[in-house]
Amino acid sequence: MNVSTRQLRAFVSAADHQNFTRAAAEIGLSQPAFSALIKSLEEELGAQLFVRNTRNIELSPFGKLFESFARRSLNETITALQHLQDYAAGRIGTVQVAALPSVAASWLPPVFRQFRAQYPGVTTVLRDGMSQNCVELLAAGEIDFAIATVDRHAAKLERQLLWQDQLHLVCPPDHPLARQRKRVTLEQIARYPIINFVSHSSVRQHVDAAFGPHTLNTVLEVEHLATASAMVESGVGLTIVPSLTLYQFRRPSLAILPIEDNSFKREVFILTRKNKLLSLPARAMRDMVIAHVAGLQRET
Numbered sequence: 001m002n003v004s005t006r007q008l009r010a011f012v013s014a015a016d017h018q019n020f021t022r023a024a025a026e027i028g029l030s031q032p033a034f035s036a037l038i039k040s041l042e043e044e045l046g047a048q049l050f051v052r053n054t055r056n057i058e059l060s061p062f063g064k065l066f067e068s069f070a071r072r073s074l075n076e077t078i079t080a081l082q083h084l085q086d087y088a089a090g091r092i093g094t095v096q097v098a099a100l101p102s103v104a105a106s107w108l109p110p111v112f113r114q115f116r117a118q119y120p121g122v123t124t125v126l127r128d129g130m131s132q133n134c135v136e137l138l139a140a141g142e143i144d145f146a147i148a149t150v151d152r153h154a155a156k157l158e159r160q161l162l163w164q165d166q167l168h169l170v171c172p173p174d175h176p177l178a179r180q181r182k183r184v185t186l187e188q189i190a191r192y193p194i195i196n197f198v199s200h201s202s203v204r205q206h207v208d209a210a211f212g213p214h215t216l217n218t219v220l221e222v223e224h225l226a227t228a229s230a231m232v233e234s235g236v237g238l239t240i241v242p243s244l245t246l247y248q249f250r251r252p253s254l255a256i257l258p259i260e261d262n263s264f265k266r267e268v269f270i271l272t273r274k275n276k277l278l279s280l281p282a283r284a285m286r287d288m289v290i291a292h293v294a295g296l297q298r299e300t
Helices: 005-017 020-027 031-045 061-088 101-106 108-118 131-139 202-211 225-233 243-248 280-299
Strands: 050-052 057-059 093-099 122-128 145-148 157-171 193-197 217-222 239-242 255-258 265-273
Touching: 005 020, 005 031, 005 061, 020 031, 057 061, 093 101, 093 108, 093 131, 093 280, 101 108, 101 122, 101 243, 108 122, 108 280, 122 131, 131 145, 131 157, 131 265, 145 280, 157 202, 157 225, 157 243, 157 280, 193 202, 193 225, 193 239, 202 239, 202 265, 217 225, 225 239, 225 243, 239 243, 265 280
Parallel strands: 093 122, 093 145, 193 217
Antiparallel strands: 050 057, 145 265, 157 239, 157 255, 157 265
């Protein structure tokens, strides 16, 4: 059986109006074309749908049985098509993003606020975590794009550089290094106890690469910025962090110091899968992130 949506729409209109002329006008057909459409439906079903008289029509016994099916099928089709149109237009759907915690806490709040205002019907999901986890989620197809510092699975990913992050030393304000007027050196930092980050974190990997031959006196390893901040405040040691994380350390009880000759920079990328077309809302959010970061760079 091959019943079209056009035939169902014509049938339901005729059942509502009980008149072919008025039903034909409602769906934009001439009366002969409308009658031919109903006739083709009856031929497809093998039964008469309407009993005709000189002025009006009424449903046949078979037509009454067919009516509930026709209305249900037509409503389901219209609803499904509207849902698909809304998705294609970006009015509904889901955007899933993975990002470093420092990025999630600094860049993304204003971006998400802007996105929610423009796409109120779209659900957003943010997975904040270690850079390696963000990249693995993207490579597995579980998210739309990632903001991370590493490019593992590079063969499967497109990357765009967003930011180059410099390293800073954080110490108590009465520390000897905080009292000197010139920038601190790598050699000076290596003389003091350091609160470092766990080895699988992108911050730790970049700190190790930046210090190269200078061996750090690591007295404690932590995973979270807030923990490192509290430990520095308590005098356990100093810590080294990239500029994107400095929001966690800006308080009177801490001093943030630039590092001399710190040419090493942590690169932050926006990553997508190669040959993977993003939905309209996902593309919009990605573009908002890029525009927001570009604005921050102009301000610095």
